[in-house]
Amino acid sequence: MHLRKGTAALWLSFNYWWGRRSLQSRLIAAYIIIILGPCLMVSIYSYRALNNTYVRDAVERNDYLLQMERLHILNQIEVMERAAQMAYSDKEVQAYLTNENEPQLEELVNFNTNTNVNISRIQFNNPNIEHLRLYSASENLHEIWPIIFREERVAAEAWYQAALKLEGQESWSFHESDPELMERFSGQIPKQTPKVSLLREISIPAGHHVGMVQVDMLLERFTPKxxxxxxxxxxxxxxMDPQQRLFTRLDHSFLEGNGGMADAISQRLNTYKNTGEWNMHYSENGESYLFIQTPLERIGGFLLNVVSMEGVMKDISHTRNRIIAAFVLFIILVSVIAYVMNAFILKNLRRLTEAMKKVRRGEAYTGITIRGGGEVGELAHHFSKLMNTINTLVAQAVNKQALSKEAELRTLHNQIDAHFLYNTLENIKMLAEIENQRAISDALTSLGGMMRYNFKWSGEYVKLGDEIRHIENYVEVMNIRFEHPIMLELAVEKAYLELEVLKMSLQPIVENSVKHAWTGLEEDVQERMIRIQVSEAAGEIFIAIRDNGIGMTPERLAALHGAVYAKEETEAGFQEADGGRKSGGIGLRNVHQRMQLFYGEEYGLEIGSEAGAWTTVFMTLPKVLLTGDQRR
Incomplete structure (x- = not known):
């Protein structure tokens, strides 16, 4: 969960940073990403192909060297076999080895002078042969060093016994040292010179053991590489010999620092013998090697070339670095070209941006000309149109401001006139009190209050208590006209007097009742009553203004509804029965529309009436308290 939140925060941070980059920077980054993807794929493919090519070349090159060495070994095998055959097939040698009697001195001299010299010439003609030895089972044999020996000298050796078991077939054995037979029992330490020996049993006649022929060759001559x-x-x-012993140079050997290499070679050779599969790749101590082998069937061994990949990897790394450098230079070159081209393409966009910045700083817009089409040209055209429209609107706003100032001056002038009127009313009131005309004085007081309430328009909202005082003044002034006065009954709790109402919203309703509720009635037949009641429900305020007048028929009530609730202002309404004067529908409509404008369409007026009994106007508005001039 924390990881997901961290990732989301990181992504949002990157989006914010990326969104603040310039368009040209983002385009360059997009070009680099578009080019970098194929370049990476080409680089990976090229690197793999390059790696395979270098490995294949290393395998082919070292396999060629291995095959050349194998040919050399086969040649040496031929030399050793030919030498053994020449020594084995000499009749005089066979006679000497099979002689069970004590030879005469003359016979020994002749054999040593002729036959022994010929045998020595075989070794002389093949300088790579280290030893040519003949072993005899005869107890009366006279040894002629360093070629002819009694069999008893080596009969106990394991390699000699292994050759005897082959019964005349070739036997190849490998030795870590080359012991000197003439000093075999003198305690001399054999030379640590590895060699290979070819042994073949001498049987005359067939099946009758006579002795053994041995041809030795030092491994440094047998396989010089x-x-x-x-x-x-x-x-x-x-x-590697048939017993899977490894023979190689001892100094600077790969085996010195890689203890598991010998076992790995042995295991892979066993797998190759069993399945024919060969795995040439090997790694140890962070180094990679190739095992390239070829079998030596005639001697039952293998020739193996172990190749270090260090040099190959250096060549691959060097070539890879050159490829990467080439790609980096290519990307830089493409980025520079893209930057120059984008700078040329986005030049007009920067000009448009600078023009917008000047307008934002408040400088006058003098126009911008961008040649050519495209999105930038279209944007510049629409920006010019927009600025022309804004300039027109600014000019209109300045004109309206000037008209507003003029209206304020007129209002100030009207206020001056109103003060003059107030002072005049006060003077008349003082005269009425001097003449002891209390009714006239009270009427003037109410009329002054009404005028002050009407002229003092500091805002759209007033307290319900102020609106009710205005209605009280209005009713007192209107009662001067009537013989039977209108009684105003207030069912308003004190807390509701702080409610917010629209200014002059209740007075038109009361005025409508005063003008139309008792029309056509005898003035002395009933008490005239207007009742204002305030209630609350579900966070809304309901104000009911009820009169006990003549009411309305359903037809006249429907006509009044059409006039009040119509979407467009019309001449709709209903006419009074006595002469065609319009009813109060216009005043009620204005109040209803003002309430919907300031409070919302769910608020407004509802009208109910019963003919000959009563008419009630219900006002619905939200509950808002006014404290001083502040709404809450």
């Missing part, structure tokens, strides 16, 4: 003195840190050849 395995024991080369040229130190190559990138590759190393190994020779």
């Amino acid at each position: 395995t024991y080369t003195d040229v130190r190559d840190s990138q590759s190393q050849m190994f020779l």
Whole structure:
């Protein structure tokens, strides 16, 4: 959950930062992203192809060296087999080895002078052969060093016994050292010179053991690249015998720092023998190697070339860096070109932006000319149209402000006239009191209050108590006309006197009752009563203004509803029965529309009436208290 919130916050932060970048910056970033995607894919594909190519080249190159060394080994095998065959097939050698009698001195001299020299010439003609030895089972044999020996010298050796078991077939054995047979029992330490030996049993006649022929060759001559003195840190050849012993150079060997390499080679050779599958890739200590092998069927061993990938990886890394550098330069070049082109394309947009900034700072707009079409040209055209419209509206506003100032001056002038009228009324009131005309004095007081209430228009809203005082003054003034006065009954709790109402919203309703409620009645037949009642329900205020006049028929009430609630102002209404004078529908309509304008369409007036009995106007408005001049 926290991770999701953190990710969302990070994304919002990035969107905010990205949204504040300029259009040109975002376009350049978009170009780079569009180019970077294919470049990355091409880079990955190129790197893989390059890696495969370098590995394939390394395999082919080292496999070629391995095959050349294999050919050399096969040649050496031929040399050793030919030498063994020449020594084995010599009749005089066979006769000497099978002789069970004590040879005469003359025979020994002749054999040593002729036959032994010929055998020595075999080794001389093949300098890579280290030893050519013949072993005899005869107890009376005279040894002729370093070629002819009694079998008893080596009969106990494991390699010798293994050769005997092959019964005349070739036996190949590998040795870590080359012991000297002439000093075998003198305690001399054998030279640590690895060698390979070819052994073949001598049977004359077939099935009758006579002895053994042995041809030795040092491994440094048998496989010179395995024991080369040229130190190559990138590759190393190994020779593995049938017992899976590894023979190679000891100094600067890969085996020194990689303890698991020998076991890995042995395991992979076993897998190759069983399944024919060979895995050439190997890694240890953070280094990668290739195992390239070829079998040596004639001796039952394998020739292996271990190649270090360090140099190859350096070449790959160098080439990869050049490719990356080329891509980076390409992206930079494309970005520069895109920046220049965007700067040229967005030049008009920047001009338009500067013009907008000047207008925002309040400077006068003098117009902007952008040639060419496109979105920027269309935007500039509409901006010019907009500014012309704004200038027109500003001119109209200035004109209205001037008219408002003029109206204020007129209002001030009217206020001066009103003060003159107030002072005049006060003077008349003082004369009435001097003449002891209390009724006239009270009427003038009420009329002055009405005039002050009407002229003092500081806002649309007043307290309900102020509006009721105005109605009281109005009723007192109107009662001067009637023989039977109108009684005003107030059913208003004191708390409701602080309610907010629209100014001059109740007075037109009361005036409508005064003018029309008792028309046509005998003035002495009933008491005239107007009752104002305030109630509250569900957070709304209901004001009922009821008279006990003649009421209205359903037809006349429907006509009045049509006049009050009509969407458009018309001449609709209803005529009085005695002469065609319009009813109070216009005043009620104005109050209803003002309430809907200031409070909302759900508020307004509702009218009810019963012919010959009463008429009630219901006013619905929200409950808002006024404290001083503040609404709450």
